[in-house]
Amino acid sequence: MKRKNQAQSDNLLPTQAAYSEKAIRDLSTVEFMIRLYCRKKHHSKDGLCEECQELYEYVGQRRKHCPFGDNKTFCSNCKIQCYKPSMKEKIRAVMKYSGPRLLFYNPKLVLAHVRETVKLKRASKKSKRKKAEK
Ligand SMILES: [Zn+2]
Numbered sequence: 585m586k587r588k589n590q591a592q593s594d595n596l597l598p599t600q601a602a603y604s605e606k607a608i609r610d611l612s613t614v615e616f617m618i619r620l621y622c623r624k625k626h627h628s629k630d631g632l633c634e635e636c637q638e639l640y641e642y643v644g645q646r647r648k649h650c651p652f653g654d655n656k657t658f659c660s661n662c663k664i665q666c667y668k669p670s671m672k673e674k675i676r677a678v679m680k681y682s683g684p685r686l687l688f689y690n691p692k693l694v695l696a697h698v699r700e701t702v703k704l705k706r707a708s709k710k711s712k713r714k715k716a717e718k
Contacts, residue, residue, distance in 0.1 A: 606654045607647055613693060614643050617682035620689070625681065639674050642667075 603611065622628045622636040632640060646666055667675060687694045 603644075603648065604654050611644055611647060613690075615640060616690065617686060618643075618678050620682045620685060621678040635674075636678075639671060639678070642671050643675065 618632060618636050618640050622632045626633045626636065628636070631637070650666070683694075
């Protein structure tokens with residue numbers, strides 16, 4: 585398998601070996617967003633500030649323990665929403681800030697996200713309709 589964006593990630597996660605290819609791909613997206621946020625909001629020059637580093641590690645931990653494993657969707661579409669409230673707030677702020685900017689930096693990724701969200705919404709509408717028919 586080809587690995588893209590190799591230059592982008594400098595292995596912030598200490599236990600990278602425990603992650604699957606998809607998990608690493610997901611996390612590199614998150615990392616990208618946190619980096620962007622941290623650079624602009626916290627004016628970090630290299631890497632992440634302590635707070636953002638903590639957030640990123642937390643996200644990595646949650647991802648690793650996610651019961652959906654590699655079948656998981658983006659966390660914003662996830663039903664479980666396993667983040668604890670303080671971290672949820674933080675990641676939400678990051679997504680809110682970096683989400684729209686990601687379109688500029690990484691449009692392919694955003695398209696994939698939108699496509700998946702639409703697909704899921706359609707699927708949940710369908711299942712709701714089925715329930716209503718009963
Ligand atoms: Zn920061």
